[in-house]
Amino acid sequence: MGEFMNTLVFGIYPYIALVVFVVGTIIRYDREPYTWRSGSSQLLRRRQLIWGSVLFHVGVLIVLFGHIVGLLTPIAFFDAIGISHGAKQLLAIVVGGVAGVFALIGATMLVHRRLFDPRIRATSKFSDNAIISILWLQLVLGLATIPISLGHLDGHEMVKFMSWAQGIFIFDTGAAGYIADVNPIFKLHLFLGLTIFLIFPFTRLVHMLSVPLRYLWRPGYQVVRTYRRRERGNAAGIPSAPAE
DSSP states (O other), rough: OOHHHHHIIIIIHHHHHOOOOHHHHHHHHOOOGGGOOOOOOSSSSSHHHHHHHHHHHEEEHHHHHHHHHHHHSSSHHHHHTTHHHHHHHHHHHHHHHHHHHHHHHHHHHHHHHHHHOOHHHOOOOOHHHHHHHHHHHHHHHHHHHHHHHHTTTTTTHHHHHHHHHHHHHHTTGGGGGEEEGOOOOHHHHHHHHHHHHGGGGGGGGGGGGGGOGGGGGGGOOOOOOOHHHHHHHHHHHHHHHOOO
16 A cells, blocks of 8 residues: 555656646646736735745745756766765755755745735635745755755765656656655655645746746837827927927
8 A cells, every 4th residue: 555655646747737737837837828927915014025926935945946956967977077966965954954045035024924914815816825835834844854864975866866757757656655765754755745736827926937037138228208289289280389
């Protein structure tokens, strides 16, 4: 039974989550473009939003980038450039730990603001409250893995997760077996992470995909024309006043 559940959760569920993530996001962008936004409540309790949002977003982006690079970069690449498994795991603990603390502080401020301010709570949807609470819990679980990782500084536990993540993307049918014996805290962290991918298209998280990078290479300046009273009067057949 344990082997079956491990295969179901970490061998099959990842594909369900990723397919829903990709297909659901495309459908939402195509059919409901006006819902593609973060739904900011900045006008209500602005200072706490700014501090919480900055800490949360900076921390989460570092953690997310670290997970992508750390899990999906081929193990042979780290071996080729001379970075040992132990050094990689220690770097992940230090950088991920600091960034995770920042993100957790920010998320706590955002959760408190959204759940305990009557005005913000009244304007919040269930999905808004649910996703920030899930992200808060995910950060707690991520930080809870640090003491466990400190007991495996040889880096072999990290290799298990890298083998699993890369195995999922190359359709390795035995990928779930790589993490069959890891600590349950890690499994909860992975399961909740996959669940976030699953619900991503149905939440405000879609705004993550709308970073306006195109403004970095747009061809020219924005053209702004002044509005002249003379032009308006001539168009209506009215004697014009001096131009402003």
